[in-house]
Amino acid sequence: MACRCLRVDQLDSHVLDSEIRSIAQDSVDDFVNQMPVWVSRIFEKLRPELKITLEAVLWTHRFSRGVSPGQEQMDISYSGYTPKVITGHFLVEVFIPYLSRRVTELSGRLEIMRMYAKVEAIFELGSLLHFLYFLRSGGHSTLTESILSLRNWNNNQPTISSINYDTQNRELMWHAFRDVILLTYPFIEKIRQRVVKKQKLNRKFRSTMEGFDIECIVCDKPSVIPMIGQKCGHVACYTCIATSRKMICPLCSEEKEEQQMEFLAKKLKESSSILIDQ
Template identity: 25%
Template sequence: MSPNDSNENNLLDDSVTTSSLNSNNAAFWKRDWSNVQSSLSSLRRSLSSFPSPPLRIMRVSQLDSELLDSELFETFKEQLWLLFSPQIKQTFEPELLAILQFMYRLTVLESGATYGAQLQNLKYRNERQHWGGLQSISKDSSLTKFQKSAYIALTVGGPYIWIRINRLVTAQEWGESNEDDPRKIFWKVLQKAENIYKTISLLNFLIFLYDGKYCTLTDRILSMRFVYARRTMNRQVSFEFLNRQLVWHAFTEFLLFIMPLINLRKLKNLLKRKLLPESYFRSNTLDFLPTHICAICHENQSASNASMSSVVASSKIHNPYEANCGHKYCYFCIKTKLLQEGGTWQCLRCGTEVKEIKRFLEKLVDEEEEENDRTPKDKGKQVAR
């Protein structure tokens, strides 16, 4: 037999079998199909009780998506307030925010994910279809219409109604009315409800931290769970950038830590003394001032650009203390300088390093006498502190 013949025979056979099937095929497989239904459904049910690898979605991505959403919303809000006068904002704030929130959340209706979630490669899925062993199957079932609209109603309507009721109650001071007044009772119920809501939210968050399933209470109520929009995706992170960021961060931290420990003024003076010639300090002294004038006060006053006469008038030494070079200053001035510069300080009149001071116990010399005499060492009695 040639191969052609056998082909023809086969074709003939096929046509015979199909024609014979056509006559009674419906009855033939329908019966089997209905017979196998019970075992199929039990099989399907048992599928969910088989152990399957748990589906892990990074918690940090889910939290980040929430954060991104709220930040995006804040940005939109700022733009919105630019459009309206403060008076309109004051009166219609809840309504405007609700409209904005509604527009923002509409994207869930279309793509099943908020903008923040999309940025984090996340989307919602209908977790009711994924119980037990079905949680990590490859196909995610999309949200039902009810879930989507309930989600928008809860995220938009919930806060709106809450704010409106609270505004009403606060404006009419229901909390201040009598104990048995229904308004007071309503106010109490409101307070209780808020506490309960906060407690449940906290519980939900703790459970989320444990199992990583439902980030918010709304998600849990509606069984809307975040899953990856694309399961295989390369994380494209530039480690060079990360490293640079880390180094800068550590560096600024270190600077912030070390700056208060460095006495910049002392360092400056030390460098000045090391680098500048001795004659610089000799020529820049304030020794031309009368002895009853505090050179530090004088310097401070001159720095604030006061006129010469008023500077001299207000620079008299108060509570005089004498440095080890023999020049006198106010106690406050010289003590401050010594504390600031860490123990040693350069005398403004002679340039000597001042290390210790002692109380000067003598009435200040009169101006007339002082003009003849410029050596305070000889005058006055010094008493050790």
């Protein structure tokens, strides 16, 4: 054993093991699908047993080589991974979850199923937290490895000539992506809050606008490009008052009170901007 391996090598070994397991499972499923229907139904009922049998076959590679197929490809291995430790690892990671799940399903008791679901959820949460800690600080890549004190090591000392720069680039990209998220999140959150506040104000102003008499006081029709008096609140079409150079309210001008008109949309926008700034 030369030194502890990188996190990315451990993750790659788990990905390779998962892919090998999926390929083997797909091959078994294809074989079962080619069988007669009555045989396929039997195998379907025994799917958990087929799955654990397949897992046991794949784990024979660990007993013969001392490493999983993924670890062998990445040239890493556990320290002190004896057949006794391998057996314990298989029991904790494969057999005990299968046995507990199978007993729960065959019992048919609702309270047992609920208890098992809670225990499984707690374990999944612990595994997630452990994985996040592993991404941050390294160490054991899975919760099972942490329980059994299994640590991945490089089989050979890495040298400058054999370093894979792709793995280094992935490490750098991961850290850069994390830093970008931490840097931009406060700005994104502030923009999101402003957008949400503006949407709420727009809904408020739309409901307020429904209270206005949007019928033009000149043509008695729905206002087109509505304009509103600054003080009187009368609404008229832009085309109806465009002939007046002073742009004043026609109704108020008859009463010898000149009220300047402005675009209704502009007034609502200005009011919205003032409230958002506040």
